[in-house]
Amino acid sequence: MVGENIQRIRKFQGITLHVLSERSNVSKAMLSQIEADKVNPTVATVWKIARGLEVDIQELLEGAREPKRIFQHDRFEDITTLDTEADGVQIHVLSPLSMVGDLEMYIIAFEEGARLASEAHFPKTEEFLTVLEGAVRVTAGENSTDMKKGDFITYHCDIDHTIENLGNTPAVIHMVVRYNAATGRI
Amino acid sequence: MVGENIQRIRKFQGITLHVLSERSNVSKAMLSQIEADKVNPTVATVWKIARGLEVDIQELLEGAREPKRIFQHDRFEDITTLDTEADGVQIHVLSPLSMVGDLEMYIIAFEEGARLASEAHFPKTEEFLTVLEGAVRVTAGENSTDMKKGDFITYHCDIDHTIENLGNTPAVIHMVVRYNAATGRI
DNA sequence: GAACATAATTCATTATAGTAAACAATATGG
DNA sequence: CCATATTGTTTACTATAATGAATTATGTTC
Structure with a gap:
């Protein structure tokens, strides 16, 4: 996987193994x-x-997942049994009441270890999340992503999803929720 | 550097080398x-x-890395986003290209005294502005409002409008632009 | 402070990452 | 065609990543 990424980027840049070897100080054999x-x-x-x-190392590691990633069962149980609904989570509603059910915006602050679980919204509802401070883990269905300050993610949220602060510092996010009332959008 | 990150996270989780060795299948000697x-x-x-x-590998490799943007619709997929900087205003596009003309999101940083002038957008276009750091003055037509960190404003922007940082510290805002393309939406 | 348990570090060995050089493959030109 | 670069692969070897076992440190309890 790492190799594929390296070769793809190298070919795209139009450079040879010899040139990359010189630029990286890694033997072309390697x-x-x-x-x-x-x-x-x-x-x-x-x-x-x-x-x-001249790329970030994550560019090379992306998609380089271990073949078998198994969810740690004990930890998963711990998480699901926690009843931390709005405990350690402060939600600041930015958008006016007139926009409820249309386009809603929030600033949400998570204390250390706090998590926010949401049940499935109406179909085709989208969330747009920007991390303003700290780091959070976003889980939607089977997908899980860790995000840091400055990261942005958007996802459909017609399935259960959670946002949790795993770090040891408070986390703050900006959240936009759009309710796509049967719009013909892409 | 990798070692420091691993030890920090391991200590934070309160687990021993032996436990981490079992969970990771890496010898505790290593x-x-x-x-x-x-x-x-x-x-x-x-x-x-x-x-x-149970962390992302970038957590372990990172010194200080660039913010990464993730676009996840039904599955994870990459996006290309634009970063432009002119006259002390840095615009960081969060939303993916596929959403241009629909719903766009930005992080915009203003240096001291910098200002961003926008011409009239398409009719019924709305902007939703949250101040993340510092303070800005928003002027739309004859109306003008001063805002500070945490303040939120929404306004129609089918007339010329400007955002300027009058303070002596950098200002950062989160901006959402919705193009109401003759949709039947409210 | 002896006895015990647990945590982390070193030691001896094996497996393999990394290198330089030789080799093979693919052009480019006269 | 032959000669000559140019690019990518394979070989022979060295350096070291990775392991399991032994050793040292760090507590705890009686």
């Missing part, structure tokens, strides 16, 4: 083997390659 | 050496550790 997924590079090597390609 | 920065782990090993800690 680059060849990494791209062919024959070896298991160290983080230091991937760092060098990322610098040589 | 974990010890990685935390002490005595070795140079492979990405596969760091992946296993990240899974054991």
Whole structure:
């Protein structure tokens, strides 16, 4: 997976293994083997390659998931049994009452460990979430994503979803909820 | 650096090297050496550790990384977003290109004295502005309002309008623009 | 402070990441 | 065609990542 990303970016930039080797100080033999997924590079090597390609290391690691990711069952149970509804979560409604059911905007603050669980909204409802401070984990269905300050995510929320602050500092997010009342939008 | 992050998160979770070793399938000897920065782990090993800690691998590799933007509709997919800067105004586009002309979201940073002037948008276009840091003055037509951190305003912007930072500190706002394209929506 | 338990570090060994150099494959030109 | 670069792969070797077992440190309880 890492190899595919490296090769894709290298080919896109139109540079050879030799050039990338010079720019990254990684031998072209190693680059060849990494791209062919024959070896298991160290983080230091991937760092060098990322610098040589002038991309962020996450660009190279994206999609590089471990084959089998299993949910830790004990932890999952812990989370589901917590009854922290609006406990440690402060919701600040920005949008006026006239917009309820249309387009709603909030500032939401999470204390350490706080979580906000939402049941499925009406069909085609979308949420737009921007992290203003700290970090949160957003889980919608089976998908789960960790986000930091400055990160943005949008997702359909016609399934149950949760937002939780796993860090050791308060987290603040900006949330926009749009209720797509049978609009013909994409 | 990776070692520091791993140890910090492990200590925060209150688990031992032995437990993390079981959860990650990485020997505690290796974990010890990685935390002490005595070795140079492979990405596969760091992946296993990240899974054991239930964090994203970027959490472990990060020093200070650029904010990442995620666009998730039904599944995770990447988007391209634009960043423009001119005259002390930095515009950070959050929403994906697929939403242009529909619902757009931005983080906009103003240096001291900077101002952003917008011509009239299409009819019935609305803007929703939240001040995240500092203070700004919003002028639409003859109306003018001063806003500070935490304030929220919504206004129709089918006339020229400007946003300016009159203070002596940088200002940051969150902006939502909705183009009401003759929809039957309220 | 001896005895016990638990946590983290070192030690000895194996597996493999990483390199330089040789090799193979693909052009480009005369 | 042959010669000569240019690009990517394979080989031979060295450095070191990774492991399990032994060792040292850190508590706890009697």
